[in-house]
Amino acid sequence: MLFGRTIKNPIKISDKGALEWKYATCGYCSTGCSIEVGLNKEGVAVASRGVADANVNQGKLCLKGIFEHELFDSSGRGLRPKMREQWHQPWENSDWDSALDKVHDEIVRIQKKHGPDSFAIISTGQMLTEEFYTLGKLTRGLIGTNNYDGNTTLCMASAVSGYKRSFCSDGPPGCYDDFEHTDCLIAWGSNLPEQHPIIYWRMKEAQEKRGFPLIVVDPRVTMLAQNAHMHLPITPGTDVVLMNAMMHVILAEGLQDQRYIDANTTGFEALQAEVEKYDPTTAAKICGIDEDRIRVVARLFANAGAAMQIWTMGINQSTHGSDGVVGINNLALLSGNIGKPGGTSLSITGQCNAMGTREWSSCSGLPNYRYLENPQDRQEVAKAWNVDPEFFPKKRGMFQTDIYHAMESGQIKGLWLIATNPLSSLPNSSRVRKAMQGLEFCAVQDCYEDTESAQYAHVYLPAGTWAEKEGVMTNTERRINLVNPISTCPGEARPDLWIFNRMAERFNLDKKVSFPEKAADIFLEMGALSKGRLADISGMTHALIEKNRGIQWPYTDAQLQAGEVPPAGGKRLYTEDGSFRYANGKAKLIPLPFIDNNEVPDEKFPIWLNTGRLIEHWHGRTKTGKIGNNNKYSPIPFIEINPDLAAELGVQAGEYVRMVSRRSDAVAMAQLTQRVPKNMVFLPFHFHDCANRLTLGLLDPHSRQPAYKQSAIRIERIEDQQAAARLSMEMRTF
Numbered sequence: 001m002l003f004g005r006t007i008k009n010p011i012k013i014s015d016k017g018a019l020e021w022k023y024a025t026c027g028y029c030s031t032g033c034s035i036e037v038g039l040n041k042e043g044v045a046v047a048s049r050g051v052a053d054a055n056v057n058q059g060k061l062c063l064k065g066i067f068e069h070e071l072f073d074s075s076g077r078g079l080r081p082k083m084r085e086q087w088h089q090p091w092e093n094s095d096w097d098s099a100l101d102k103v104h105d106e107i108v109r110i111q112k113k114h115g116p117d118s119f120a121i122i123s124t125g126q127m128l129t130e131e132f133y134t135l136g137k138l139t140r141g142l143i144g145t146n147n148y149d150g151n152t153t154l155c156m157a158s159a160v161s162g163y164k165r166s167f168c169s170d171g172p173p174g175c176y177d178d179f180e181h182t183d184c185l186i187a188w189g190s191n192l193p194e195q196h197p198i199i200y201w202r203m204k205e206a207q208e209k210r211g212f213p214l215i216v217v218d219p220r221v222t223m224l225a226q227n228a229h230m231h232l233p234i235t236p237g238t239d240v241v242l243m244n245a246m247m248h249v250i251l252a253e254g255l256q257d258q259r260y261i262d263a264n265t266t267g268f269e270a271l272q273a274e275v276e277k278y279d280p281t282t283a284a285k286i287c288g289i290d291e292d293r294i295r296v297v298a299r300l301f302a303n304a305g306a307a308m309q310i311w312t313m314g315i316n317q318s319t320h321g322s323d324g325v326v327g328i329n330n331l332a333l334l335s336g337n338i339g340k341p342g343g344t345s346l347s348i349t350g351q352c353n354a355m356g357t358r359e360w361s362s363c364s365g366l367p368n369y370r371y372l373e374n375p376q377d378r379q380e381v382a383k384a385w386n387v388d389p390e391f392f393p394k395k396r397g398m399f400q401t402d403i404y405h406a407m408e409s410g411q412i413k414g415l416w417l418i419a420t421n422p423l424s425s426l427p428n429s430s431r432v433r434k435a436m437q438g439l440e441f442c443a444v445q446d447c448y449e450d451t452e453s454a455q456y457a458h459v460y461l462p463a464g465t466w467a468e469k470e471g472v473m474t475n476t477e478r479r480i481n482l483v484n485p486i487s488t489c490p491g492e493a494r495p496d497l498w499i500f501n502r503m504a505e506r507f508n509l510d511k512k513v514s515f516p517e518k519a520a521d522i523f524l525e526m527g528a529l530s531k532g533r534l535a536d537i538s539g540m541t542h543a544l545i546e547k548n549r550g551i552q553w554p555y556t557d558a559q560l561q562a563g564e565v566p567p568a569g570g571k572r573l574y575t576e577d578g579s580f581r582y583a584n585g586k587a588k589l590i591p592l593p594f595i596d597n598n599e600v601p602d603e604k605f606p607i608w609l610n611t612g613r614l615i616e617h618w619h620g621r622t623k624t625g626k627i628g629n630n631n632k633y634s635p636i637p638f639i640e641i642n643p644d645l646a647a648e649l650g651v652q653a654g655e656y657v658r659m660v661s662r663r664s665d666a667v668a669m670a671q672l673t674q675r676v677p678k679n680m681v682f683l684p685f686h687f688h689d690c691a692n693r694l695t696l697g698l699l700d701p702h703s704r705q706p707a708y709k710q711s712a713i714r715i716e717r718i719e720d721q722q723a724a725a726r727l728s729m730e731m732r733t734f
């Protein structure tokens, strides 16, 4: 018998008629791929391709980047500003002046009536850096609410907090080039092949060349786990116990790098005393990893010439998120693996410009990692912006997750949402819904008008997206790359920068503060503010960035003047002899006692609910749900469920099931797979009104990031499959 095709037709790539190619950086994930968009003779975007001489992606793109040009004319784009008196009334078309006046007047009214901090502004990791900077200037310098934060609290807050605790500063020390030098890689809670496909390709190429061991810690058999030498299917939320046990073994067997520890760290004795309690036999009972395996991994890691750790949401999104990051840093410091090629602790960031917002948005402080708490920082920024330093708050305001609680309690009355969709992305969405319904005023600024959160808006501001705008983004390895305007905004939609500048005019009547119109000029202003700081970008310009296909910070004016070539893929933040930002130049080793404070399965809710992502979709699918070649892979909500559990529940493959948590319920199709253990299901959070109906999202005490990955549910068989199918079809649209 013959299998497959007997005659092979040559693959034909249809000619899309692209005549001109324009340079940008992909606007989905934080990998930061350089991309070119092809325009046909009418100037319409018809194709996307990777840029061959870009260090990051070397000509490659993933499934999202390759169809990114289709975003420009996708359905649901906002074409006109809209307004209404009450959120439940029908929208009325408006014009820019009226809509912006309304937002301005409501901010002023609410601040006057209830105090400056009663109006909150929530931003994102998905705009361009010049836009973040401008919004920060407007918010901190003119509007003056302290309750200004970003969706990065849902994402990178634990990494930021952990880096600050260990090294006294945010800023990932490593880069992709470290894969080329490492002798051992541990990936904690990261599904690299699906969520950062091109970083995965870089890692895989390096690994195939040099064969270093890959150890994956994830309760699920992800694609990365399938490709690992060792998979550690950890009990959810217990990574810190495994880390402590590994440190126990390292210290008990004298495998630590004592010279490095003595020269570059403080706190060794306290850490030693704490990890003493975590012998592998005891730890194995909590974290579910066999004691001998813990020993093997600890030895492999500590004995490697250079050892590297990466992590993503499996660590950050936990009640021990910040501790997990500190634990990773502890392991790196004990073994002298910071700042050397292949030896690093590299947080893989999430959104395309999650780094840019950390550096420049002023959400948690002031530009370029300056602190509101530091008088000198306040003074410097006030001088540069020509505002009164006393106008700045003396400490940071609420985190995004706390802002919602303050909306519930009535402390916050007004909200301006920019490029984030909390009704889909915050945990326990029925609480979020209620909080939004209770607002006196809400403005939503989004490139799509059909988002869940826009349901509760009084004003809708239609924004441009991605390469309808101009500016830079920073990727996971601190590389700043350029987005050129390739298409114009549809209808009357305008770039976010334009919207901020027009809003600034309304708060800046005496024109005291300058708000440049051009992104390239704003970038130069930022460069001047960055001189001598950790993230010094004073040597960069937009033109130089495009020429180099991205430049990693720091790149200083002095380096430029000295003719030093911009860093092209090997730049590390700290040197092998420390140089950390604490006053004594040393990093901190911090003991991490484990307290089991998660929601865990019990008799009534016996199944772990693990939520996360798929390669083809982006978050709430406002973008990928509209692109056929992305959407077709998973158009409806589904769960990964173990066949043994399905059999016990009497559920067949392809049937719909009802999931019930203490918060609410949701319906999804059962996909039977051994990827998850019998006591866990995995539910992608991309679908409308689904995963976050169920999640509890307890907050990490340091970072205020929600534990999206650990909730308890029960699963019920549904008799009426047709009704469930109809419901599930509704969840695919919004």
Ligand SMILES: Nc1nc2c(c(=O)[nH]1)N[C@H]1C(S)=C(S)[C@@H](COP(=O)(O)OP(=O)(O)OC[C@H]3O[C@@H](n4cnc5c(=O)[nH]c(N)nc54)[C@H](O)[C@@H]3O)O[C@H]1N2
Pocket: 029, 030, 155, 188, 189, 190, 191, 192, 194, 195, 196, 217, 218, 219, 220, 222, 234, 235, 236, 237, 238, 239, 312, 313, 314, 315, 318, 349, 350, 351, 610, 611, 612, 613, 614, 615, 616, 617, 618, 619, 709, 710
């Ligand atoms: N295609 C696509 N790519 C994306 C995104 C997207 O929406 N779609 N989003 C981007 C963004 S913003 C982010 S933040 C990143 C996220 O990237 P990732 O963090 O890699 O993706 P997730 O699927 O959220 O979670 C990763 C893994 O954490 C595991 N996990 C769950 N609980 C635990 C635990 O207790 N311990 C450990 N060690 N692991 C656990 C899950 O099983 C899951 O496989 O992806 C970015 N890239």
Ligand SMILES: Nc1nc2c(c(=O)[nH]1)N[C@H]1C(S)=C(S)[C@@H](COP(=O)(O)OP(=O)(O)OC[C@H]3O[C@@H](n4cnc5c(=O)[nH]c(N)nc54)[C@H](O)[C@@H]3O)O[C@H]1N2
Pocket: 124, 126, 127, 151, 152, 154, 155, 156, 313, 317, 350, 351, 418, 419, 420, 421, 422, 424, 425, 426, 427, 445, 446, 447, 448, 451, 463, 464, 465, 466, 496, 611, 612, 613, 618, 619, 620, 621, 622, 623, 685, 691, 692, 695, 708
């Ligand atoms: N259950 C569960 N929930 C999660 C997670 C999880 O793993 N599990 N992960 C969390 C994480 S890591 C993240 S990052 C969040 C993401 O949460 P959100 O930020 O809510 O996710 P997005 O859907 O990306 O929202 C971005 C919004 O901005 C719009 N937008 C895109 N580009 C532009 C632009 O240029 N300008 C403007 N004005 N609008 C734009 C999009 O249309 C979209 O509505 O979700 C979190 N929620």
Ligand code: SF4
Pocket: 026, 027, 028, 029, 030, 031, 032, 033, 057, 060, 061, 062, 063, 064, 065, 066, 196, 197, 198, 199
């Ligand atoms: S890996 Fe990330 S940056 Fe690269 S093409 Fe895919 S989504 Fe875009």
Ligand SMILES: [Mo]
Pocket: 154, 155, 156, 350, 351
């Ligand atoms: Mo994220």
